[in-house]
Amino acid sequence: MTQRRILLIVSGGIAAYKALELVRLLKGKNIAVRAVLTDSATRFVTPLSFGVLTEDHVYGDMFDLKEEREIGHIQLSREADLIVVAPATANILARMAGGLADDLATTVLLATDKPVLVAPAMNVRMWHHKATQRNIAQLRDDGIHVMEPGVGAMACNEWGKGRLPEPAEILAEIERLLADGAASPPLLTDTTRTIVAPDLSGPTLYGRHVLVTAGPTHEPIDPVRYIANRSSGKQGYAIAAAAARAGARVTLVSGPVALPTPPGVTRIDVETAREMLAAVEAALPADVAIMVAAVADWRAADEAPQKLKKDGSGRPAPLPLAENPDILATLGQSEQRPALVIGFAAETQNIVEHAKAKRMRKHADWIVANDVSGEVMGGATNSVHIVTANGVEDWPDMPKTAVAARLVQKIADELAGR
Numbered sequence: 001m002t003q004r005r006i007l008l009i010v011s012g013g014i015a016a017y018k019a020l021e022l023v024r025l026l027k028g029k030n031i032a033v034r035a036v037l038t039d040s041a042t043r044f045v046t047p048l049s050f051g052v053l054t055e056d057h058v059y060g061d062m063f064d065l066k067e068e069r070e071i072g073h074i075q076l077s078r079e080a081d082l083i084v085v086a087p088a089t090a091n092i093l094a095r096m097a098g099g100l101a102d103d104l105a106t107t108v109l110l111a112t113d114k115p116v117l118v119a120p121a122m123n124v125r126m127w128h129h130k131a132t133q134r135n136i137a138q139l140r141d142d143g144i145h146v147m148e149p150g151v152g153a154m155a156c157n158e159w160g161k162g163r164l165p166e167p168a169e170i171l172a173e174i175e176r177l178l179a180d181g182a183a184s185p186p187l188l189t190d191t192t193r194t195i196v197a198p199d200l201s202g203p204t205l206y207g208r209h210v211l212v213t214a215g216p217t218h219e220p221i222d223p224v225r226y227i228a229n230r231s232s233g234k235q236g237y238a239i240a241a242a243a244a245r246a247g248a249r250v251t252l253v254s255g256p257v258a259l260p261t262p263p264g265v266t267r268i269d270v271e272t273a274r275e276m277l278a279a280v281e282a283a284l285p286a287d288v289a290i291m292v293a294a295v296a297d298w299r300a301a302d303e304a305p306q307k308l309k310k311d312g313s314g315r316p317a318p319l320p321l322a323e324n325p326d327i328l329a330t331l332g333q334s335e336q337r338p339a340l341v342i343g344f345a346a347e348t349q350n351i352v353e354h355a356k357a358k359r360m361r362k363h364a365d366w367i368v369a370n371d372v373s374g375e376v377m378g379g380a381t382n383s384v385h386i387v388t389a390n391g392v393e394d395w396p397d398m399p400k401t402a403v404a405a406r407l408v409q410k411i412a413d414e415l416a417g418r
């Protein structure tokens, strides 16, 4: 497993020294830590101590040009799995709740899409102040994980709630969040796009919603077996990636594949054809649909609740099949039909003739026909023919990424010309 990474933001309070103990505990668990200290934190602890313990540069001043050049505030957040503010003073909680970005720490916190955990520490009356409680409620509502402070003696000779939770407790909370980090509520109101610089030369898909299916489907026979095919998902993923690069909002409905989600793409994982159809319909409306998935035509008519056993008779096993819904054909006739519906046709003979018939039968605008008699399935290149109402274009054999880029360009040209 890859090493997990914490960005630790230390704000200024007497409990700041306990953050050093937290770093030590995290390192003991092989979790990497990078520290950001607020100005006031440096009045209580030194960057040098954090530098020694984290074995990394310690970040502080947003306007340090050298730091911004080497690693900007966006990068600090991007390289972390989780951001932890410990100790979090009443002041930084107020700045976070208000969405301020007036130093490096709060700028990172406003620019992040990573889960954030805060461990408050302050005087008991500051904790119970209505303003602080209002800020805490706001932060929780925004999706930030706020730990309860401890109760006990304070540095200021008072007693009550407001002590920094023990470093071991913070560690336990960090480990819990890292284990189910993906389940954290997003802090951003629009998570449909991450940052991909679109290529804006020539026609683009900026502002368009592109829906792509990719990969095989798995159709269960019994709890341990399924019907599948050799589709790797590479061509569909390349198309989704190219559409995102062209500026589109992309929804990728994917069968089971071993591929990373392309940057800027919202991926919905499904297993069966019926799940894929439901996910496609839920993703509508879309401007363009590109159905690249190798959907299983049939599924087991009834999924056996228990593993099927051999009966020793030597007779062929009965496996009744039922036909799956045709997603492309359904979409082609849907009331919410996208302006451009594109299907794929994997053929081993009479490629173009079959593709022409398929275009009509499935109510598609274009069919991208490819010859799968060779090594196309799982391979890196593809030679395709684009069948449209205007005729057939034969494209030379090229990498699947190049097919994707050229197809996306053709789509952008088509939409621009309408």
Ligand code: C5P
Binding pocket: 213, 273, 291, 292, 293, 294, 295, 296, 297, 324, 325, 326, 327, 328, 329, 342, 343, 344, 345, 346, 358
């Ligand atoms: O009929 P055939 O499977 O060759 O059609 C291929 C095209 O139809 C592809 O675009 C594929 O994604 C789509 N298809 C579908 N649902 C099915 C079968 C195929 O969307 N059940």
